């Protein structure tokens with residue numbers, strides 16, 4: 001089947017724009033007739049036509065059938081522990097999200113249920129939602145897992161082999177603190193899952209473990225220099241260091257300075273490593289064959305290593321940074337992955353069932369951290385993904401608030 005994507009944002013904007021134009025236009029005509037003192041008959045007929053039209057327009061706004069897959073990264077009260085703050089959500093916001101998921105009539109399904117529904121036709125419960133965690137940060141163990149267990153919400157975590165810590169015992173969690181078995185200072189918040197925690201998750205049944213690749217890398221894609229490593233950007237450009245370090249680099253979050261490539265070094269234009277051929281040090285582009293071999297090795301190593309360790313099939317490959325290509329997807333299929341991520345649709349029956357589309361979840365939807373507002377916008381985002389586009393107006397309002405907040409912040413920063 002041809003890989004299909006729909007630009008879901010454009011579709012939603014179009015539907016909502018049409019509906020708003022119809023409602024405001026119709027209301028204006030009615031008001032105009034009233035002002036002109038039109039007879040009761042023409043006023044009544046216009047009102048009836050408008051009402052009938054609203055019923056038709058309602059169909060533009062309701063198209064149930066999407067299955068949202070929420071994509072989380074880090075659940076952490078330190079908003080700066082990673083150089084990508086937009087991927088960090090506070091524990092309080094996450095708790096509110098879980099309240100929304102458990103009390104709003106949603107059915108939380110496993111990723112496998114979604115694949116079975118799309119690939120084998122098994123039925124899904126009403127208003128299904130799936131939950132994913134990318135990168136395998138230690139807070140998936142410390143905070144997310146105990147909270148998910150409390151709500152009996154299943155989820156999937158995607159781990160990269162080079163970012164799994166060596167520890168041989170699972171570390172304390174929020175549940176241990178609540179039960180008095182540990183103190184808050186015993187909790188680990190900076191770093192990645194260790195193998196013992198991955199083993200415990202595999203046995204536990206709430207969190208499924210699936211592959212996110214080997215090194216979460218980027219590659220240079222041309223000879224042009226994009227920037228130079230500096231004290232301000234080297235952490236955001238951590239991949240430049242990772243690339244020069246074979247094997248584990250899970251401790252990179254504790255580095256205080258670059259360890260492999262010095263400050264001042266040039267960084268060429270780049271892209272996620274699995275998305276396409278790389279620019280080689282020899283000054284030539286990697287051949288298509290070499291690129292595909294690299295992708296195949298990478299996907300196979302992630303699959304074999306985790307299957308051997310976890311004793312279960314690895315079915316979904318999560319592309320780091322959504323970086324993929326039609327050839328890479330094809331390779332994933334031949335290796336036995338049932339599906340991969342990075343779709344741009346809504347996981348509908350009409351879309352390619354081997355492609356999972358996900359909804360990135362943030363913590364500053366309205367521009368600043370407000371857990372109550374995050375709970376409401378999460379609900380709206382899920383309903384829009386299901387196909388209830390009325391909720392999109394609330395997301396538009398949130399986007400406007402975010403934009404205004406950004407402008408005000410910029411103004412106050414630049415004010416003398």
Ligand SMILES: [Zn+2]
Pocket residue numbers: 134135212216320321
């Ligand atoms: Zn990732």
